Each structure stands twice: as C-alpha cells, then as structure tokens.
Ligand SMILES: Nc1ncnc2c1ncn2[C@@H]1O[C@H](COP(=O)(O)OP(=O)(O)OP(=O)(O)O)[C@@H](O)[C@H]1O
C-alpha cells in the first residue's frame with residue numbers, strides 16, 4: 001500500500017497512540033501523534049524525561065506496535081513490511097551500546113550474518129569511523145566507551161539503513177567522544193542521504209544537528225518546527241520554558257534522564 | 261522387611277521433626293505433609309504395580325506410562341508460566357524422551373516388554389525429563405530476561421525470532437544439562453546411585469547391578485539431551501509475538 005501523496009516522507013506518524021499497562025495501571029505514553037520526517041532530513045526530538053520519545057522511536061522499526069494510528073516508513077505502513085526487511089531499512093542505536101562477547105569483527109558481522117552474507121570490507125568501515133583497522137581482531141572487552149558506541153553505530157549503518165533512529169547515543173560519552181560520534185553520523189548521512197530521528201537531552205546538540213525539531217511532552221507533539229525557528233522563536237509556552245530551563249540547567253549539571 | 265520394622269524407621273522422621281521444632285525452622289508442617297504423602301503415594305503405587313504386573317494386558321502398562329507423563333507435564337509447566345502453550349510443548353518433549361529411550365531399549369531387546377521393566381524405567385526417564393524440563397524453562401526465562409537487550413539488538417538488525425534467541429536457547433540447554441553430565445563423573449565414588457543401591461539391598465549381584473546402572477545412566481544422559489533440545493527447538497518461537505517483538509513478560513525484570 002504505497003501512498004503517493006506522502007511518498008517523499010521517510011517517516012510519517014498518523015494519530016499514533018500507545019498505552020502501557022502494568023499491574024492493571026494504564027500509562028498513556030503517546031496520545032495521538034501525527035507528523036512527518038522528509039527523506040534526507042534530520043529530526044531532533046526533545047522533551048522532558050518520560051515524555052515518550054524512546055517509545056515513539058520504537059514504533060518506527062516495530063519493536064513496539066502502536067495501539068491506534070499508523071506509522072509509514074517510505075510510504076508503507078510498518079505492519080505491511082516484511083519485518084526483518086523493515087528493521088534493516090530502519091536502523092536503531094541505543095544509549096548504552098550492547099556488544100556481544102567476541103571480537104570487534106564478530107560484532108560488525110552480526111547484520112550480514114543474519115542474511116547469510118559476509119562482511120566484505122570491514123577495514124573500510126573502521127576507517128570511515130576513524131578507528132584503526134587492527135582493532136578488528138581485538139576483544140570488545142578492551143574498548144573504551146566511545147569506541148564501543150562507534151562500533152555499535154557502524155554495526156547498524158553497515159546494514160544499509162535509509163532511516164536511522166538514535167536514542168541518546170552520546171549521553172554516556174565524554175565531550176571528545178561525543179564529537180567523534182556526531183561527526184561519524186553526519187559524515188555518513190551526507191554520503192547516504194538517510195533520514196535521521198535523533199533523540200537527545202543536549203539542546204545544543206539538537207540545535208546544531210537538526211533540520212527540524214519536535215518538542216514532545218506527556219505523549220503529545222506540542223511543537224514541530226524547523227530547528228532554527230524552534231530555538232530562536234519557539235511558538236508554545238511549554239517549549240519556551242523547556243528550552244529556558246534546560247539552558248539554565250546546563251550551567252551546573254547536565255540532568256540526564258534515567259530509565260524508570 | 262516387615263511392616264513393623266518399616267514403622268520403626270519413623271524414628272528418622274522423628275529426628276528431623278525434633279530438629280525442626282527445636283530450631284524453629286518453620287518446616288514442621290511441610291515435613292509431616294511430605295512424609296504422609298510419600299507413604300500414601302508409594303503404598304498406592306506398590307499395590308497398583310502389583311496388580312498391573314499380575315494382569316496380562318499391556319493396556320495397563322501403557323496407561324501407567326501415560327499417567328506418569330501427564331503428572332510430569334503438570335509439574336514442570338509451573339516453571340514456564342510466561343511461555344504461552346508451554347504445556348503441549350512439554351507433553352511432546354517429555355513423551356518423546358520417554359518413548360525414544362524406552363523404545364530403543366525394547367527394540368534392541370535389552371529389556372523385555374514386561375511391566376516389571378517398562379514401567380519403572382519409563383518412570384525414571386519421565387522423571388528425569390521432567391526435572392530437566394523445569395531446569396531448562398527456568399534457565400530460559402531468566403536468560404531471556406537478562407539478555408533482552410541483546411535479543412533486541414539482534415531483532416533491530418533484522419533477525420527473525422529464532423535467530424535473535426538462538427544463543428539464549430543454547431545457553432539454557434547447556435546450563436540445564438550440566439548437572440546431569442557432572443553427576444555422571446562422580447557416580448559410584450561419592451554415592452551409589454539409587455537404583456543400584458536398591459538392587460544390591462534386594463540381593464542382586466553387584467556386577468549385574470552395575471550393568472543395569474550404566475544402562476540407566478546412559479539412557480538418562482540421552483534423555484537429558486532429547487528433552488532440552490526438543491524443548492529448545494519448540495520454545496524459541498513462542499517468546500515472541502506476531503510482530504517479532506519479545507513478549508511483554510520478558511521485557512521487564514520481575515518486580
Ligand atoms: N515496556 C514498557 N512497559 C511499561 N511502561 C513503559 C515501557 N516502556 C516505557 N514505559 C513508560 O513510558 C513512559 C515513556 O517512556 P519513554 O522511554 O518513551 O520516555 P522518554 O521520553 O524516552 O524518556 P527519557 O528521556 O527518560 O528517555 C515512561 O513513563 C516509561 O516508564
């Protein structure tokens with residue numbers, strides 16, 4: 001079911017809701033989100049902790065299913081896709097990289113292996129992310145946090161996604177590693193022309209890297225704007241006070257959100 | 261052994277009971293219940309077996325085996341509450357284990373088709389299969405919870421459910437088989453296996469008793485392998501929903 005009118009959007013949400021029920025207590029995590037991310041654009045997603053940003057990302061590769069509404073990826077509803085194909089097309093990286101015991105190369109080969117293929121040029125990939133090729137044979141135990149995150153990202157992008165979901169991928173990194181990871185992603189994006197959905201707690205990062213920015217609060221998309229406008233002239237009171245508070249916060253501590 | 265001398269062995273129970281009472285272990289009730297249950301169950305089984313052994317029909321033998329399997333399934337399924345449809349998977353795994361091991365022994369005529377051989381050996385295989393199933397399900401559930409991030413990483417790279425869970429299932433198979441394999445290494449050195457002890461007490465020549473014990477050990481080993489591999493094969497798809505997501509029951513740590 002390809003929808004011609006919106007074929008140019010990489011991701012499109014239509015009235016998406018999601019409710020979690022735990023111990024008979026329903027939590028309305030997403031309350032009717034609609035919006036689209038054009039092909040080749042970077043969306044930065046900001047909002048308070050627990051507002052539903054990670055949940056929204058998980059709907060894009062069907063790691064979660066929306067209760068109501070539709071999610072279209074390249075014009076096709078997620079539930080109409082072959083799921084492995086969908087997840088290859090929509091790559092995802094998490095805050096804490098999960099690497100499997102073994103060597104760096106073992107980890108890079110995971111994606112191709114699932115399809116019975118071999119990774120042809122691991123050295124080139126290492127070079128592309130500014131890591132020495134002799135790291136390939138090393139055990140992942142020996143890597144630093146920044147290196148681990150880079151390996152996890154390469155593992156995802158060598159799968160050839162056209163959409164990349166990033167969930168606070170630099171939150172656990174020091175400033176210099178953050179810079180390296182940002183560069184790796186922007187370089188790759190420039191080459192591949194992929195769309196990126198980037199959740200971040202660093203407003204500065206959201207401002208620098210986004211083409212468009214969404215502000216999510218309590219499961220609602222309160223403001224969607226081009227990034228520049230969003231940060232210079234936010235339209236909603238909530239977004240304005242969020243930006244204001246975050247900027248003030250930046251001076252003392254960086255209030256990263258912990259998972260509940 | 262007369263009933264009178266058997267009743268003297270209640271002294272053992274009295275010791276356990278006294279210790280429990282004295283140390284306020286809080287298991288006095290459990291001790292009494294277990295003793296009463298074990299006594300009644302075994303007495304009933306003894307009479308049933310006597311009756312089955314004397315009757316000429318194989319029907320009763322088959323019926324006994326099936327009942328044992330049903331009880332084993334009922335016991336093991338509690339370990340895998342989170343896995344939908346676990347009971348029929350257990351039924352297949354435990355039955356297959358029992359039928360294959362006993363079937364082989366019958367086929368190569370190591371044991372004759374008589375209730376005296378078939379029923380106790382089937383019980384042994386079913387019982388081992390049950391213990392192994394419980395172990396396996398326990399391991400599978402906890403490993404899946406502990407490794408759900410790994411499973412999600414594989415899924416998000418485009419893995420199918422069997423691909424995403426394979427390493428978890430393999431670990432669960434390995435950990436559930438370790439006790440069986442390990443106990444074979446020390447068997448006879450630390451303690452004589454129960455069957456052999458029974459046979460020797462009943463006046464059997466120790467060398468003959470050892471042969472039967474070996475047969476049983478080997479059969480138990482293959483029972484362990486058949487059970488865990490069959491269960492592993494059948495459960496690897498059942499931890500996921502139709503959208504290839506790990507079931508909710510495994511996505512959060514137990515509160
Ligand atoms: N699998 C789940 N079961 C139950 N509740 C969940 C589940 N996943 C998320 N939640 C709840 O949904 C809400 C939104 O979670 P989500 O992770 O999407 O927020 P977030 O905006 O990413 O927050 P953060 O910035 O802290 O990462 C939270 O209250 C969270 O506790």
Ligand SMILES: [Mg+2]
Pocket residue numbers: 053054055167
């Ligand atoms: Mg989050």
